[in-house]
Amino acid sequence: MRSRLTSKSVTVFDVARVSGVSKSTVSLVINGSSKVSDKARKKVEKAIIETGYVYNRDAASLRSRKSNLIAIVINDLTNPYSAQLVVGLEQQIRELGLFSMIVNTGENVETQIQLVKNLKEYNVAAFIICPAPGTTAEWTNNLVDQGFPVVHIMREVTGAKVATVLPDNIRGTSLATQHIIERGHRKIAFLGGNESISDYHQRLAGFTEAMTLADVPFSKKLCIQSNTTRNGGRRAMEQALDIVSDIEAVVCFNDVIAYGAIEYMRSVDKQPGKDIAIVGFDDLKDSRLMSPALSTVHVSATQIAIAVCQVLKNIKDGSRNKILVDIELIIRESS
Amino acid sequence: MRSRLTSKSVTVFDVARVSGVSKSTVSLVINGSSKVSDKARKKVEKAIIETGYVYNRDAASLRSRKSNLIAIVINDLTNPYSAQLVVGLEQQIRELGLFSMIVNTGENVETQIQLVKNLKEYNVAAFIICPAPGTTAEWTNNLVDQGFPVVHIMREVTGAKVATVLPDNIRGTSLATQHIIERGHRKIAFLGGNESISDYHQRLAGFTEAMTLADVPFSKKLCIQSNTTRNGGRRAMEQALDIVSDIEAVVCFNDVIAYGAIEYMRSVDKQPGKDIAIVGFDDLKDSRLMSPALSTVHVSATQIAIAVCQVLKNIKDGSRNKILVDIELIIRESS
DNA sequence: ATACTTTACTGGAACGTTCCTATTTTGTAT
DNA sequence: ATACAAAATAGGAACGTTCCAGTAAAGTAT
Structure with a gap:
């Protein structure tokens, strides 16, 4: 790709000449230094x-x-929660006076490796990474060892020496499940998600924890993995009903899965919220507005973004701590 | 933001020293020049x-x-079609051996101005812009005059001296409307979209064109604007039914609007595809998989991306041409 | 072997900024 | 007015690469 027509560009020297000061003073003005006289600053700003x-x-x-x-x-990026998260991050980063750029791995670890390799050449100040499945601790640690500040979000890579910001997944599904149990349901399935990502294990753990704590018997067969897409949710719901035809409630890995599950329910004439209670995870914008409105675990993208920026600011201590962002169970019409 | 711990970094000189050639040769190898001997290349690659x-x-x-x-x-970015489009663009750009970065304006023209101002400082090779409402031709032209290659996508800014790649909106809604009419419907509404963006006018034009051509009477009252969100779609459908309670079909500005409309239909016990025919625009992934599957106008993100890259390659001619990407009417269960 | 062409390689200068040190200007106390 | 400190400004060097012009090496024809 050719660059723009290279007409000798305007430099600090030109600005210096026009404003009658030295290039150094121009540089100071540009960087907002306090040790330059108002008179000089005015002149330079005008010349710029x-x-x-x-x-x-x-x-x-x-x-x-x-x-x-x-x-x-x-x-x-095509995952609505990821998009929401990115928007939140952009906003916070901008407020810090920094500039953010987004690249998308498409859940492909090879792409991730290639992209990060390129980004290193661009002298980025820090990486905020939602690791694709297959990301190794070795890779992340290598990046850290090269001196790049790195924060992982949403997913944990065990053994990685980085700060990780993620929602309190266990508490999330645990609360959701508790709520479903309190509603009197006993035949409960856990739908969607996939072993290859760390949140799955955590959200599933929250579910089983609440079930065992309340002494509700449940079978691993009713924890049904799927692609984390709407269609995955349909399939999972279908499978669940195949196994136990009178399921009373489903706890979903996330909202998108719940959307799919609801679609399937309707196609077999079951009313979400009436015949089968359902609760999601993420709280996408749509969840509040749909009908019936979806009960779900709210994960604030803004709060995650804030936590990430906090970490970024104190990155010096090659901290490998885990920052749990609190969640909130939101009960709506679907449960 | 501090940079990574500034340990004297490895430069071409270091590579040159280790491989026993000059920095210039190293540079040539890095850039894949053909005029360097295999022997030297091997040595340099090893040293790198x-x-x-x-x-x-x-x-x-x-x-x-x-x-x-x-x-x-x-x-x-939170608009699913935009996300899909971005993914397509990324792919094509990567295939050209270039690197893409994404920034999100959130439909805010002030943000857009600020972001582009920053991006200019980063010496980007070209801009692909889906202009926020309120974007002026003057602003775009200014950018072009500064020597930056610019392509607009999806939306036209009248008077802007740039190439614009966009789907054949008029043909799209025209075909969709024709199809609805052929199905025998006469009481038809056009739902969603907003005057502030150019696609709205085009898609509406396609609708009215088909209606007039088929001699179906229709009222401007049944062309109902809304936010291009799911909730906007609900509202629009509600409004339409308030005006004409026995509407037979709706042509939607896009799929997201259609999703919302369907939700509202269900809440008043109307079956989409049976009681009211509905057709969307975009063909999001979900549209194929939902139930009933949504009839819609397919807009290939890949084709748009390819067209954009084509333009980018021949940008020299400060071409202000308009490239219409062909669409395809996809008939599914909802109509 | 010699002259000449082609190919491979090299060192210096340049890109536009910031850092550092030195110098000038301004302000303050005597 | 003078001496001194503080503030403001200036000029040279440096960052790591590519470009350019020139030199060395290899290949070809006589």
């Missing part, structure tokens, strides 16, 4: 506009070895 | 691995004034 000067971050970044570019490496 | 050399794009980009970074400026 006059000349149409554009700051060259390549040069700055080369010389200073600093960067304010944060890379968000997301697992799947 | 040994030393853990990381290419510094800031330096390269500074010196060469070239860049292979393509900015995708998208209007709203």
Whole structure:
């Protein structure tokens, strides 16, 4: 790809000449230094506009070895919760005066490796990664050892020496399941999700924990894995009903799964919320507005984003701590 | 944001020293030049691995004034079609050997202006922009005049001197409406969308065109604007039924609107596809899998992405042409 | 072997910024 | 006015790469 027509670009020298100060002073003004006189600052600011000067971050970044570019490496942009999360992250990062760029791995670890390799060349200041399935601790640690600040989100990679920000999955499904049990249901299935990602184990653990604690018998057969897509949810619901035809309630791995499950229920003339109670996880925007409104575990993208930025700010201590963002059970019409 | 611990980084000089050639030769190898002997290439490649050399794009980009970074400026990542589109673009761009980054304006023109201003500093090779409402031709033209290759997608900004890639909206809704009419429906509403974006006018035009051509009387009152969200679709459907309680069919601005409309239908005990025929626009993944499967106008994200890349490759001619990507009416169970 | 062409390689300068040190200007106390 | 400190400004070097022009090596024809 050719660059823009290379007409000798406007540099600090040009601005300096026009404003009658030195390039160094111009640089100070650009960086908002307090040790430059108001008179000089005014002149420089005027000259910047006059000349149409554009700051060259390549040069700055080369010389200073600093960067304010944060890379968000997301697992799947077409997943609505991921999109919501990315938007939250963007916002928080922008408020810190930094700039974020998004790249999408599509849940493919090879793509992830390639993308991160490229991003390293761009001198990014930090990586926020929602690791694709198959991500190894070795890979992450390597990145960290090279000196890049890294935060993992949503998914844990065991053995990775990084801070990980994720929702309190166990508490989430545990609360949801408890709620379903309190409603008097006993024949309960856990739908969707996939062993290859860490949240699955946690959310499933929350479910089993609540079930055992309440002494409700349940079978592993009714914990049905699936793709985390709407269609996956349909399939899972179908399978569950095949095994136990009079299921009373389902706890879903996430909202998208719940959407699919509801679709299947309707196709066999079961009313969600009446014939079968259902509860999701994530609290997508749609969940509040659909009919019946979906009970679900609210995970605040903003809170996650805030936690991530907090970590980013104190990254020095190559901290490998785990930050659990609190969740909230939201009871609506579907349960 | 501090950069990574600045341990003197490995440069071409280090690689040169280790491999016993000059920095220039190393540079040639890195750039895959054909005019370097196999022997030298081997040595350099070995040394690159040994030393853990990381290419510094800031330096390269500074010196060469070239860049292979393509900015995708998208209007709203939480819109499923936008997400799908972005994924398609990423793929095509990657196949061209370029690198893409995504930023999200959230339909806010101020954010768009700010983001693009920042991106200019990063020496991006080109902009792919889905313009936020309120984008002015002046702004776009300014960007073009500064020498940046720009392509608009999905939405037209009248007066902008750029290539615009967008689906054949008029043909799309026209076909969809024709189809609905052929099914024998006469009381037809057009739901959703918003005057502030150009696709609305086009899709509405396709609808009215087909209606007039078939001599089906219709009222502007039944063309109901709304937010392009699921909830917007619900509201629009509600409004439509308030006006004409025995509506036979609805043509929707897009699939998301259709989802909302279907939800509302169900809440008032109307069966989509039986009591009211419905057709969408976009063909989201879910539309094929839902029940009843949604009839819709398929817009291939891949084809749009391919067209965009084609334009990008021949951008020299500051072409302001309009590239219509063909659509396909897909008839499923909902109509 | 010699002259000449082609191919492979090299070192210096340049890209636009920031860092560092040095110098000038301004302010303050005597 | 003078001496001194503090603040403001300036100039050179450096970041790691690519470009350019030139040199060395290899290949070809006489």
